Amino acid sequence: MxxxxxxxxxxxxxxxxxxxxxxxxxxxxxxxxxxxxxxxxxxxxxxxxxxxxxxxxxxxxxxxxxxxxxxHFKDKKELLCAIAEEGFRLFSTRVDAKTIEPAPATLLIFTKQYLEFALKNKEVYELMFGSELWQQHSTTESLKTRAHASFRQYATAIKDWHEDKLINQAVDPLRFAQVSWSTLHGMSRLLIDGVYVDGEAIDAMCEETAQLFWSQLNPAVSF
Amino acid sequence: MxxxxxxxxxxxxxxxxxxxxxxxxxxxxxxxxxxxxxxxxxxxxxxxxxxxxxxxxxxxxxxxxxxxxxxHFKDKKELLCAIAEEGFRLFSTRVDAKTIEPAPATLLIFTKQYLEFALKNKEVYELMFGSELWQQHSTTESLKTRAHASFRQYATAIKDWHEDKLINQAVDPLRFAQVSWSTLHGMSRLLIDGVYVDGEAIDAMCEETAQLFWSQLNPAVSF
DNA sequence: AATGTAAACTAGACGCTGTCAAGTTTGGCC
DNA sequence: GGCCAAACTTGACAGCGTCTAGTTTACATT
Structure with missing residues (x-):
């Protein structure tokens, strides 16, 4: 036949x-x-x-x-969720706050790692964090779990710094985690989408970001 | 609404x-x-x-x-661009850095204004800054102009603060504009898309954001 | 007032999409 | 060997963006 x-x-x-x-x-x-x-x-x-x-x-x-x-996939959404999940799997091997310490130089490295991942995997990144899947609750339960695990990992790293008194004690670790992640995410999106066109500025922006984070975390400064 | x-x-x-x-x-x-x-x-x-x-x-x-x-519209993209442009028109009346001064309290107000606009107009906001239009250069020339004007307005406000020595002179105004805008944008996206579900945390996040900005801008602190 | 033109609007068609329903093939278990 | 459920098939449907070719109308020119 x-x-x-x-x-x-x-x-x-x-x-x-x-x-x-x-x-x-x-x-x-x-x-x-x-x-x-x-x-x-x-x-x-x-x-x-x-x-x-x-x-x-x-x-x-x-x-x-x-x-x-x-x-194999109930509908297109489920397929996209599976892709996003794959993205988070890769993300956790590339970007991990637990591998660094709160210091200007390592914060810079972390920032660059995050941006490098986002820019090298922009289509997947968009699925991981974009409205396509998250809006109107169309995310798989397993994707939701994995995504929250990624954020929790970041948040607990910062909480550990706080408990070990490595960062300014006046800073709320969870709030800082949310806002600093926002910075990394927002910069990634603006660069990916081409709203910030100047690719040459990326390094300078990373440095500014690390400085911004450190100016808040630095235990030697009081507000 | x-x-x-x-x-x-x-x-x-x-x-x-x-x-x-x-x-x-x-x-x-x-x-x-x-x-x-x-x-x-x-x-x-x-x-x-x-x-x-x-x-x-x-x-x-x-x-x-x-x-x-x-x-009346060449294709759907052009319609969406027109909507986004309308969004920017509204944005400029709601969020304007020129109306505030570099101080913790006013930075907080500005942050809240930005987030309020984003959350109240989330679908339009997504069109204004999302990949739908910006990716693969499908933005109207007039939209591009208007969007850049919005950012430039913000950037020049900060440059003015810098020239008037109202903020730390070690900060590069343009870089700070890019990164702080990223923070506002990233937080808006994460909240809009429901990645950060906890709506009650918004106020606390705004305060953390304003603190973060001020810890960088504060002229009384040296790094 | 008659006429010509361009703009505004219409119906029809094409190829694409996601996905449902109903039928066919097959590997694996009794 | 026979059966069942899973894997896979074709056919169909409604919706989409948008192209083409034709119709109606407002308005400027005569």
């Missing part, structure tokens, strides 16, 4: 995880479709943007029928 | 069609369609969100044919 060999199954992403699977001929049951869909979706997202990612194109990219993806 | 809402003649006209009134017989040429479209678009945007705003529904709301809006 129809035993065609189809070589297009998201190989580019397959080398990320050294799967020793050799794609044999196409069978009715794919066997690994969810993974392939997720990988292809991220790859399409990165090259064509969120506008260019449709369920139908995604299905085609995995060489399955239009509606096959719906057996 | 809020105080700046405009009269909505488009909807009023919608009511006419099933009440079959004799007056204001619908004529082929509308006469004021662009204004009505823009008003209705904003109103739909506010109630149904960006997802609920389609060119076809907008046309129907103004009781004209599907394609009539295209005689």
């Amino acid at each position: 129809n035993n065609e060999q189809e070589p297009n199954q998201g190989h580019a992403e397959c080398l990320l995880q050294d799967t020793s699977l050799k794609t044999s001929k196409k069978s009715y049951h794919h066997g690994d479709l969810r993974t392939v869909l997720l990988d292809n979706a991220i790859s399409i997202l990165r090259t064509d943007g969120i506008q260019g990612l449709s369920m139908r194109k995604l299905a085609t990219s995995a060489d399955v029928s239009r509606t096959a993806p719906y057996h | 809020n105080n700046e809402q405009e009269p909505n003649q488009g909807h009023a006209e919608c009511l006419l069609q099933d009440t079959s009134l004799k007056t204001s017989k619908k004529s082929y040429h509308h006469g004021d369609l662009r204004t009505v479209l823009l008003d209705n678009a904003i109103s739909i945007l506010r109630t149904d969100g960006i997802q609920g705003l389609s060119m076809r529904k907008l046309a129907t709301s103004a009781d004209v044919s599907r394609t009539a809006p295209y005689h």
Whole structure:
């Protein structure tokens, strides 16, 4: 019958995880479709943007029928949530306040790490924090959990600094966490969206940001 | 909703069609369609969100044919740009750094003004600063001009403080403008999108923000 | 007052989208 | 070997943005 060999199954992403699977001929049951869909979706997202990612194109990219993806993701939102979750997984390996100490130099490093992640993964970043998913409660429960875990990790790092008296004791750790995260997030968004066009200013902005944070955290200063 | 809402003649006209009134017989040429479209678009945007705003529904709301809006807006992007521009017009009347001075109390007021605008007009705010329009250079020239004017107004206010020696002279006014705007923007986005769910924390976050700004601007402190 | 033109508006069509319903194939368990 | 549920298929529907070609009208020129 129809035993065609189809070589297009998201190989580019397959080398990320050294799967020793050799794609044999196409069978009715794919066997690994969810993974392939997720990988292809991220790859399409990165090259064509969120506008260019449709369920139908995604299905085609995995060489399955239009509606096959719906057996692995309830709807498009769930697919996007899965992508965002993948983003948070990567985020936690790239940006972690627990690896630094409250000092001007390390605050600068942290700021740069955050911005580097956001700018290198801008389409995914937008999904992670954008209104697309968060507004009107369309986030998966597991995405919500993971996202809050990311923030909590940051907040507790700062709380630890506070408890260890490494930062100004007049600062409320939670409030500072919320507001400083806002700064990092806002800068990322403005740069990603091209509202701040001048890419050369990024370094200077990072330095200003680190200074701003330190001027608040510095235990040697009293207000 | 809020105080700046405009009269909505488009909807009023919608009511006419099933009440079959004799007056204001619908004529082929509308006469004021662009204004009505823009008003209705904003109103739909506010109630149904960006997802609920389609060119076809907008046309129907103004009781004209599907394609009539295209005689007043080249495409949907141009319509959205016009909405965003309207947003900036309102923004400049609500949030203006020139009206305040660099002091803890006034910084707090300014922060609250900014957040109030963002939260009261969240759908419009998202259009003003979101990736929808800014990414891939799909902004109207006139929108770009107006948006940059808004930022420049803020930046020059801070530059004036600097020149008048009202703030710490070690601070670069432009960099501070960029980063502090980022803080306000980031906080607005996180609150709008519901990533930070706790609405009660807003006041405390505003205070923390104002403190953060002042700890950097305070001329009495040296780093 | 008649005429010509351009602007405002219309209906029809195209290709795209997300997703539902109903039918087909198949791997794995009894 | 037989059965079931999961994986996958085609077909269909309503909605979308927007192009094209045609119709109606306001208005300036004669």
